[in-house]
Amino acid sequence: MAVLDINHLSISFGGLHAVDDFNVSIEKGCLYGLIGPNGAGKTTVFNLLTGVYKPTEGIIRLNGADITGKSTIEINKAGVARTFQNIRLFKGLTVLDNVKAGFHNHYQYSVLSGIFLLPRKRQMENSMNERSMEILKVFDLEREAGLLAGNLPYGKQRKLEIARAMATEPKLLLLDEPAAGMNPNETAELMETIRFVRDHFDLTILLIEHDMKLVSGICEELTVLNFGRVLAQGKTAAVLSDPEVITAYLGA
Amino acid sequence: MNKTEEYQNEILKKIKNKERLNIAITYVMVIAIYAIVQGLVTTGNISNLLKGILVPTCVYVIAAISLNLVVGFSGELSLGHAGFMCIGAFTSGFFSKAVGDGLPDGFRFFLAIVIGALFAGIVGMLIGIPVLRLKGDYLAIVTLAFGEIIKNLLNVVYMGLDSRGIHFSTKSSMDLGLESGGKKIIEGALGISKIPKNSTFTIGVILVLVTLFIVQNLIHSRAGRAIMSTRDNRIAAESIGIPVTRFKLMAFTVSAALAGMAGALYAHNIGKLNTSKFDYNMSILVLVFVVLGGIGNIRGSILAAIILTALPEMLRGLSDYRMLIYAVLLIAMMLFNWAPAALAFRERVREKLPFGRKKKEVE
Ligand SMILES: Nc1ncnc2c1ncn2[C@@H]1O[C@H](COP(=O)(O)OP(=O)(O)OP(=O)(O)O)[C@@H](O)[C@H]1O
């Protein structure tokens, strides 16, 4: 069964059909790409998927369960995590605390245990610390664990966003332009990391990206959006050689 | 244990130690100040005027720390902190006077403080529930109104106690219809008089430490992380499943309860209580402490509250120049805490200190 199933998803802002009759089905374990020119509606799809916007029409199913219209918080609990095109870290918190915030619903203890330093607090904090360091290691951010997130260089901030999303233990991970602002070396490294987390954390990944090297390098399937509508869909190689895609997006 | 684990544990240990040190410094600072002042008092090196403001200073320190929880850590603006202090003062004062000699002094005072905090916390929660769902600075508007409303409401409250129970009126104390042996407790705009004067400097400092214990441990817990992540980025906090409204509400409620505790301390210091003191100016004054001490900086709040409460009293002899010096000091503190050059300077100094934080690292 598909992890993500989207049918007839649409939203308009005023007269603008930002997303218009969007359909996609993503199998478990797939690394799926969503591409298209600026303003095509890619980020809007993510916002619909995560409950930031409510669709005017359509159904979103996660592992068969309808999550359309649910709140962002419920959708995360159901197993969807994301990163943001314009980075949204908790800048005043440490790198470690950014990841630990992601564990919020997985290692719980009451406010009173927190204030009165009950044993459960120490247990949970210790487990969280260990797990967070494991995740940070995957993104090569261990050394920076004690720094404020806002003080990280740009490329590392992007990686920390993925690390924080991973801490929520998602089934489906949405990455909005993860390589934006990275140099070619960083991008190559990121491609490895994305593959690694997909394999080791039993994930399905949907990513938006403009860097065609990354897209053709790691995405198994693609959807191309243009003016809110699906222009092409299918295996990466086939989609990228589609003449319509070449004229509309890739350029001759 | 393998190498990576060892390395990770080392990093974690460093982070934890830094956090512990940061928390400990605050306690040590408060206790040191207490020891010095207490020393001055016992050796008679302190004027009566200053002695009179020791408890009020504790009141303001608690108020400033608690407001910082909302302003600095939860990222909301509250302009009605005096309103919560007022509730704490009146409910605790009412309790102490109603009970009278029915309970031993110490125990009665303890209960009064708990009651003051409880009522202020409940009211804080009732205000927060509708308001904190909204995005934007609605809390500032509502708390501003709340501070004024609570004052005006209390001004028309008359309450008394006799063998038949508690009597309530909004007209006058005559209207209460008390039996001959009954006692008036709240008398409208005159407020409450003859509240037992249980507050001492030592108790004030203990309450400051209690406040610190609650606020610092809260901040360094799961809830604290949720509160601060909501402050830093609400959308991202929701995206990782944090119920942002609940944690904003929690911070606001705890803050209101602590303000209520400060109010209880205040009420049992002077013995006489009316609403006029708990006005808009007091709310703003507490906010000034928080802003000048550095938003989100607990030690800063404490120092700002102490300096700005003690200073006007110490300068009383200079009469005309008093407000001038006060104003200059306000500006100096603001520059020291917020000017980029001053921040960079402090960063450099910290790096040189043995236990100072390194550049870019957190406290
Ligand atoms: N909240 C909103 N209100 C009005 N219009 C919006 C809103 N959000 C998005 N849009 C519009 O919807 C269209 C699609 O925007 P979207 O951000 O999804 O594009 P995108 O494909 O992510 O582009 P980019 O590659 O530049 O990130 C744009 O025209 C944008 O202006």
Ligand SMILES: [Mg+2]
């Ligand atoms: Mg976008």
